[in-house]
Amino acid sequence: MFPILNVGPLAIQAPGLIILVGLWVWFMVNDRFAEKFMINSEVLSNNFFYSLLLGLVGARIAFIIQTPRAFLDNPIAIISPNLALFDFMSGILITILVFLILTQRKKISMKDTLDAITPGLLMFLAFVALSFFASGSLYGLPGKLPWSIYLWGTDRHPLQLYYLVLFLLGGVFIIQEIKKDYPQGTIFFLGLTIISLITVFLEAFRGSPSAMIGTVRIPQFVAFILLIISIRNIKVDKTATNVDSYPENISS
Amino acid sequence: MTSLLSVQAKTVDISSIQINNRLMNHFKQRPTLISSSIITFAIIWIGLTLFVFPSPGDQSIYAVPQQGFLAPEISLSSLEGEIVNLSDFRGQVVLINIWASWCTPCKTEMPAIQNMYDKYRDDGFVVLAVNATNSDNINNVTNFVENQNLTFPILLDTEGFVSQKYQVQALPSSFFITQDGIINEVVIGGPMAEALLESRISSLLGR
Numbered sequence: 001m002f003p004i005l006n007v008g009p010l011a012i013q014a015p016g017l018i019i020l021v022g023l024w025v026w027f028m029v030n031d032r033f034a035e036k037f038m039i040n041s042e043v044l045s046n047n048f049f050y051s052l053l054l055g056l057v058g059a060r061i062a063f064i065i066q067t068p069r070a071f072l073d074n075p076i077a078i079i080s081p082n083l084a085l086f087d088f089m090s091g092i093l094i095t096i097l098v099f100l101i102l103t104q105r106k107k108i109s110m111k112d113t114l115d116a117i118t119p120g121l122l123m124f125l126a127f128v129a130l131s132f133f134a135s136g137s138l139y140g141l142p143g144k145l146p147w148s149i150y151l152w153g154t155d156r157h158p159l160q161l162y163y164l165v166l167f168l169l170g171g172v173f174i175i176q177e178i179k180k181d182y183p184q185g186t187i188f189f190l191g192l193t194i195i196s197l198i199t200v201f202l203e204a205f206r207g208s209p210s211a212m213i214g215t216v217r218i219p220q221f222v223a224f225i226l227l228i229i230s231i232r233n234i235k236v237d238k239t240a241t242n243v244d245s246y247p248e249n250i251s252s
Numbered sequence: 253m254t255s256l257l258s259v260q261a262k263t264v265d266i267s268s269i270q271i272n273n274r275l276m277n278h279f280k281q282r283p284t285l286i287s288s289s290i291i292t293f294a295i296i297w298i299g300l301t302l303f304v305f306p307s308p309g310d311q312s313i314y315a316v317p318q319q320g321f322l323a324p325e326i327s328l329s330s331l332e333g334e335i336v337n338l339s340d341f342r343g344q345v346v347l348i349n350i351w352a353s354w355c356t357p358c359k360t361e362m363p364a365i366q367n368m369y370d371k372y373r374d375d376g377f378v379v380l381a382v383n384a385t386n387s388d389n390i391n392n393v394t395n396f397v398e399n400q401n402l403t404f405p406i407l408l409d410t411e412g413f414v415s416q417k418y419q420v421q422a423l424p425s426s427f428f429i430t431q432d433g434i435i436n437e438v439v440i441g442g443p444m445a446e447a448l449l450e451s452r453i454s455s456l457l458g459r
Contacts, residue, residue: 006421013441067451077445153321215302217301220298224298
């Protein structure tokens with residue numbers, strides 16, 4: 001656990017720094033794969049950047065809407081750099097929405113775009129897991145294993161490292177698969193299948209508080225729904241492209 | 253020659269597509285088997301999670317400085333010489349703020365903390381401002397408290413035990429504690445905006 005990096009007089013928040021590095025890696029990986037899908041990498045990067053920016057603004061606005069009283073006496077706090085004054089879930093939803101709208105407006109193929117950003121997404125999620133490791137959050141259940149880590153009073157499953165390793169492996173697998181000519185959208189749904197399967201599996205080892213309905217863990221349930229949707233779409237895409245007739249079409 | 257090259261290129265292209273076609277056909281023949289296996293595994297695993305794995309979040313038996321855990325006990329002398337224990341405030345919402353007089357963000361956020369204390373103390377809100385006295389000077393601490401007109405308890409961590417117990421790596425560090433003595437949120441660094449304090453305290457007090 002290393003929440004703070006002390007560099008001279010500066011105390012840098014390591015989790016935030018790791019997330020920023022992860023976003024930069026995602027940008028770089030997008031650039032690398034945009035060409036394969038005949039997408040202008042500059043347009044893709046711009047869409048990505050504006051979506052993140054508007055997502056950040058949206059996350060602050062969503063927080064203000066939820067707690068308006070907190071800002072009535074201190075309206076200047078609207079522009080406060082405090083990360084705790086953002087509603088990150090709303091920010092993520094707004095980022096996705098803006099990205100989809102921008103992609104549509106620029107008349108770029110949605111499926112190709114989603115395929116192109118999938119390897120970077122898995123890499124980014126690996127960085128998110130590392131940032132959780134740095135902050136000590138998303139910790140695992142207590143357990144005495146040869147690879148347990150001592151965290152928060154006892155030996156635990158290194159859940160953040162499980163996520164890190166599996167997302168990295170998933171990313172490597174997707175990078176291998178992206179070189180092949182799959183029908184549009186398949187890479188994205190393959191990536192989504194991997195992410196949701198990892199979440200369904202690893203949520204069982206979670207020791208940190210999780211959103212629950214009764215004894216059902218919400219992240220695991222949501223991941224299961226996404227798993228079904230993504231698997232169904234992989235199938236649909238394959239039949240929709242009519243792969244059998246593809247060579248005939250080319251040769252004619 | 254050019255046409256021969258183009259024919260060869262086309263052949264290579266088509267053969268690579270045919271290889272992928274074979275792969276796709278392989279999947280096409282067994283999509284139900286593969287996807288059914290994955291979904292069956294997921295359902296069994298979710299069942300195991302429900303009935304075999306312990307529930308997450310029930311970590312209150314450990315007293316460690318992290319969200320969701322019991323706040324480690326504090327027993328320190330105040331600036332007035334009284335012994336103050338964290339456990340004395342069970343049933344109230346507590347903000348532990350670890351600070352030093354030389355720390356600029358600590359100085360910046362203190363008026364906001366004082367405002368919140370004035371606003372919510374009657375509703376059951378307490379501030380325990382733990383001075384990292386082992387890295388501070390008692391005269392500077394006294395001057396700081398007088399200049400800022402602070403009225404909440406100022407505790408002196410002369411040996412640095414609390415900083416150690418709360419794993420303080422940067423000043424200020426703040427811990428929001430529920431009526432049950434569980435840490436609700438940890439804020440490392442500062443200054444905290446008054447809006448942040450207002451939102452968290454009012455939420456913990458159920459307002």
